[in-house]
Amino acid sequence: MFTGIVAAVGRIEKIESFGSADAGVHLQIDAGGLDLSDVGLGDSIAIQGACMTVVSKTKSGFAVDVSRESLRLTMGLDSVGEVNLEKALRVGDQLGGHIVSGHVDGLGEVVKFEPIDESWELVIRAPASLAPFLAYKGSITVNGVSLTVNRVDDVAGGTQFSINLIPHTVAVTTLKNLKIAQQVNLEIDTIARYVQRMMSYQTN
Numbered sequence: 001m002f003t004g005i006v007a008a009v010g011r012i013e014k015i016e017s018f019g020s021a022d023a024g025v026h027l028q029i030d031a032g033g034l035d036l037s038d039v040g041l042g043d044s045i046a047i048q049g050a051c052m053t054v055v056s057k058t059k060s061g062f063a064v065d066v067s068r069e070s071l072r073l074t075m076g077l078d079s080v081g082e083v084n085l086e087k088a089l090r091v092g093d094q095l096g097g098h099i100v101s102g103h104v105d106g107l108g109e110v111v112k113f114e115p116i117d118e119s120w121e122l123v124i125r126a127p128a129s130l131a132p133f134l135a136y137k138g139s140i141t142v143n144g145v146s147l148t149v150n151r152v153d154d155v156a157g158g159t160q161f162s163i164n165l166i167p168h169t170v171a172v173t174t175l176k177n178l179k180i181a182q183q184v185n186l187e188i189d190t191i192a193r194y195v196q197r198m199m200s201y202q203t204n
Contacts, residue, residue, distance in 0.1 A: 001088065001089045001101060002051070002088060002102050002144075003096055003099070003100060004086070004100045004139075004145055004147075005096040005097045005146060006084045006085065006172060007035075007086050008032040008034035008085045009032050009082050009085065009173065010032035010034060010061065010084075011029065011030045011080075011081065011083065012027050012028070012079070012081055012083055013029065013030050013061070014027070014080070015028075015080065018065075024066050024067040024068050024070070026064075027047075027064050027065075027077065029061045029083070030060055031085065034085050035087075036057060036061075039054060039087060041056065042054065044087075044088040044102065045088070046084070046088075046144050047064065047077060047083050047084070048076040048077060048143045048144050048185055049100075049102065049142070049143050049144030049145075049185040049187055050074045050077060050103075050104055050144075050185060051088075051101070052064040073107075074107075074185050075107060075143075075183045076143065081177075082174045084143055084144040084174050097139075097146025098139040098141075098189060098190075099189075099190045099191075100144075100146060100190075101190060102187075103187060104186065104187055105130060105186055106127045107183045107184065107185065107186065108125060108126045108142070108184045109181060109182070110178050110180055110181060110182045110184060111123040111125050113179070116164075118166075118167060119166055120164070120165040120170055121162060121163070121164060122142075122162070122164075122165055122175070122178070123160055123162045124142065124161055124184060125155070125158050125160050126158055126160070126186060127158050128157065128158045128159070130158075130186060131154060131158065133192040133193065134152050134159055134161050134188070135152060136149060136152055137150075139189040140186065140188065140189065141185075141186065141187035141188075142163070142184050143173070143174060143175065144185070145169065145173050145175060148163065149163060
C-alpha cells in the first residue's frame with residue numbers, strides 16, 4: 001500500500017530487454033535522493049504509480065523487472081526519464097494522501113495543463129470504464145500522485161475531470177513535465193471501488 005505522496009523524483013537510467021518482443025524489461029533507476037536504507041530486496045516501490053518489486057540495489061538506486069503486461073497497461077516505464085517514487089506504506093506511517101494500491105486502473109489523456117494565478121489547472125480525459133469512480137472532491141491518483149478532483153464532466157467516450165495543482169506539487173513531482181495529449185497512469189479511489197461493487201452486487 002501507498003499514500004500517493006511522492007517521496008522523490010528519480011530517473012530511469014537504463015532499460016534492458018529480456019529478449020523476445022513478448023518479454024519484459026529490466027530497469028535501472030537512480031533513486032533521486034530517496035532513502036533506500038530501509039529498503040530490501042523484494043520490497044515494493046511505486047514508480048509513476050505502478051507498484052514494482054526491488055530486485056537489486058546500488059549506492060544510488062535500485063532495479064526492477066517489469067513484465068510486458070505491465071508495460072502495456074502503464075505509461076512512463078518504457079523510456080529513460082524522470083519518474084515519481086514512493087516507498088510502500090509501513091504501519092504507523094502518516095497517511096498524507098489517500099490509500100493507494102499501486103495498481104493502475106487505466107490510462108488518461110491530458111486535455112489541459114496551464115497556470116491559473118498561483119496554481120495550475122490539469123484536465124484529464126479518463127476512459128468510460130472509470131467514469132463511475134470519479135466524483136467531485138473525491139480522490140484520484142495520477143502518475144502516483146494523490147490528488148483531489150475539482151470538477152467532473154461526462155463527455156462522449158469518457159469523462160473529463162479537473163484538478164487544481166499547487167506550485168509545490170508541480171515542483172516536486174513529474175507532473176511538471178506533462179504535455180497536452182500525453183497519457184497518464186490513473187488509479188481510482190479504493191473506497192469507491194468497493195462501494196461500486198456493493199451497490200452492483202445482486203444476490204440470487
